[in-house]
Amino acid sequence: MIEVLSSGAANLIQDLGRRGYLDNGLSRGGAMDSFALSVANAMVGNEPDEAGIEISLFPFRFRLAEDLDFAVAGADCPVRVENEPVAPWWGRSAKAGQTVIIEHPRRGARAYLAIGGGIDVEPVMGSRSTDLKASFGGMGGRGLKRGDTLKRRPGSSGSQRRTSGLGVVPSDLPSFWRELTAGHVIVRVLEGAEYRLFIASARKSFETSDYEITADANRVGYRLSGSPLSLETPVELLSHGIVPGTVQVPPSGQPIVQLAEANTCGGYPKIATVIEADLWKLAQAPVGCRIRFQITDIDTAVAALRQQAEELSRIRAALELTGHRG
Structure with missing residues (x-):
């Protein structure tokens, strides 16, 4: 106790x-x-x-x-x-x-x-x-x-x-510590359902500029600040399912990343989704840290999640081998 x-x-x-x-x-x-x-x-x-x-x-x-x-x-x-x-x-x-x-x-x-x-x-x-x-x-x-x-x-x-x-x-910890020390963290994302509805310059800004975690950040999600993300034309969407990692863009153009206690549905356009294997990086990124989004593909996302699970298995096996596990 x-x-x-x-x-x-x-x-x-x-x-x-x-x-x-x-x-x-x-x-x-x-x-x-x-x-x-x-x-x-x-x-x-x-x-x-x-x-x-x-x-x-x-x-x-x-x-x-x-x-x-x-x-x-x-x-x-x-x-x-x-x-x-x-x-x-x-x-x-x-x-x-x-x-x-x-x-x-x-x-x-x-x-x-x-x-x-x-x-x-x-x-x-x-x-x-x-x-x-x-x-x-x-x-x-x-x-x-x-x-x-x-x-x-x-x-x-x-x-x-x-x-x-x-x-x-x-394995990823030393490089991540360096990123945090520099105040700049890279997270991989998949294109969202409405990615192509954003203007070309917004899509480029999303991938090439930094977005800062604002003080409006908690377990539900992080509001970010950076280059506004504009749509080609205004769009009205019915509320749809969202998950941890979903990057929504409200009318302000400033993205919101949903996290552990993410809302289960919402109507803002989705420009991207942070891959599950990188959500821990956002969890460890403090207010004021700059985030750079890197577009990847589904095969890479699945492979990264598999590698993370394999690493955890190796860690557990090593602890057992040394006789430290209770």
Whole structure:
């Protein structure tokens, strides 16, 4: 069990989300950076879809009420167990009574905390994720606050403790850190259904200019600022299905990227869709970061998603091989 020592409505219990409910108007939700959460779970011996904590308000502090394993992945955050530093993307054991502090990121926007066994909250529609819009899941549909106590799921995997720590470095991480340091992140997109309805100069601007993440950015989506994207002629569309990654363009011409808690339908023209394998980059891009969109094709998108899944499998296999998995 852990006790939360800091408040922050933006810090949420999340797993990999609820799938199969879009037709009921319920977004998938779940971790914004699902790869980071899956790796954090792997480092403590959990299955990829165990619930952890998505941290986007720092510092985040918690105290252990029992000996257990924990891991932090995602943003490049200084982490300390009492006064002992812990490397980024690292898992280790800690003892009852110790306090863990996850500080403000040097790079990135969201950190993911996994504890051995996963967090024990009641599933809703097959997921333990917090849905802020619907006000259910996690801790009663709200963010964590000071004094909350979170229990480890009894009898789950990852319940055995290690004595030594370990870390991982995903293959795309070093280059991504460099992009964040430069304040310029490239994400790949597929052409949207209305891509050809935009004027040629708008399509060129979309692919060759930068769009900055504005302060109007949350788990639902990011509003971007950059060269306006104009249509050939005004178009009225019936509301249609949208998903995380959909890039819509309202009348202002400034694009909106839908993210984890994306609306399930909308009527703005869709110029593109961020490929699923690159959504984690947007999750880690802070307000003020510049985004450059790169048009790709469906074969590349599928291959990138397959490579990401294969890398996660290799990471899990390596942890098992070294005997660190609980």
